[in-house]
Amino acid sequence: MPVGRIYKLYFSPNRKYVKVLKNLLGFVPGNLSLYRLAFRHKSAAQNVKKGVKNSNERLEFLGDAVLGSVVAEVLFKLYPYEDEGFLTELRSKIVSRNNLNQLARKLGFEQLIEYDNRALGPTRQGSLLGDAFEALIGAVYLDKGYDFTKSFLVNNIIKAHVDIHTLEQTETNFKSKLIEWCQRHSKDITFDLVENGDGENTKLFTVQASVDGQIMGLGKEFSKKNAEKLAAEKACEALGI
Amino acid sequence: MPVGRIYKLYFSPNRKYVKVLKNLLGFVPGNLSLYRLAFRHKSAAQNVKKGVKNSNERLEFLGDAVLGSVVAEVLFKLYPYEDEGFLTELRSKIVSRNNLNQLARKLGFEQLIEYDNRALGPTRQGSLLGDAFEALIGAVYLDKGYDFTKSFLVNNIIKAHVDIHTLEQTETNFKSKLIEWCQRHSKDITFDLVENGDGENTKLFTVQASVDGQIMGLGKEFSKKNAEKLAAEKACEALGI
Known part of the structure; x- marks a missing residue:
């Protein structure tokens, strides 16, 4: 194990947080502040500049795009004889808020999300997890680049937790x-x-x-x-x- | 110049097509069949399997996603103090069919697109170019990977042809x-x-x-x-x- 990683896991003042992330994600994160930001819902964010909060919403925008691109490629290669209508529909099932919420719950994100319960309506609470999932993808992308994010998503998330063929059969009613x-x-x-x-x-x-x-x-x-x-x-x- | 590129440009049977692409795109393409596919509208496509045509529509699906991801990152970094609503809106202006049509026309894609005029309605013709632009991004991505595609888009397309700050001011009416x-x-x-x-x-x-x-x-x-x-x-x- 490289020295930097050993330091992060065993000696740095953030070693506890690093270990939690490593257990959840399967890799040692680089820039911790990105991950902290990814798990900060706007109800727990502070203003950093007029009108700008340090919440996970911007990372969610970025992560949503990177996730869409990775899933597009996975489906493009997995279904070489299906048309773009099929691919579009299947992708939207995979990245649906509902599916991402479930994924984030399975991955144990609940323990990491910072939010203020008083500021949340009952409906918003439902998408907290999925939003954080997308923001996390944005953080991983900025921290480690596209190819790493792709292999993280494919190997640690999609292969392990997403049953594409079952989703393919479910018609959204x-x-x-x-x-x-x-x-x-x-x-x-x-x-x-x-x-x-x-x-x-x-x-x-x-x-x-x-x-x-x-x-x-x-x-x-x-x-x-x-x-x-x-x-x-x-x-x-x-x-x- | 590496030997492979010299061969492609000067000796291969496809050297004419390779040169046209190099002039349009600024780089020597690898897998030519991907680029040919990117420029083939479904009106000029043939059935390769029951219900499947060798048209650019699947590549368009992939390219749309990769383009969305690259533009998301560009805006994320260019506007560090704007919220995700702003970023989303500006991105949708950049990747709008209208804007991509114009871009593809500027880049001279018209000469490369294969389509059957008789099979096209007047409204469909309008998006031929933008569709091919997205499909091309899909082809570049499969041929050269994400980082190459990103730097191609940023340096050869966005910096050269997209006036982000003007688009920012235009309100879509x-x-x-x-x-x-x-x-x-x-x-x-x-x-x-x-x-x-x-x-x-x-x-x-x-x-x-x-x-x-x-x-x-x-x-x-x-x-x-x-x-x-x-x-x-x-x-x-x-x-x-």
């Missing part, structure tokens, strides 16, 4: 997702068939998905069922579900 | 974009204020943007103007403008 969410948050959900506009194809069905009376999504399809599905998908998007 | 598009395609565009749903905040304005009588976007905001802007943005998205 936006309608039931939306209904469940409304039940959990005690909101009314209605799907209403509305009249088509002038000059519109008469075979088209237009469905509005409304949550507590507010139109949240609109779907137009050639079957009522598909119009409802589309309206539900748009509503999920608008509500960040 | 979706309403005028939508109106212009409708005029060009002889379509009616209306913005209608519609009634709010039951129990909805009475200060909210709901605006529908309809194109030829078809509702294409819905905006809800606390001012009529902003509701129109949002409805126009949604409509632009739905129409792929």
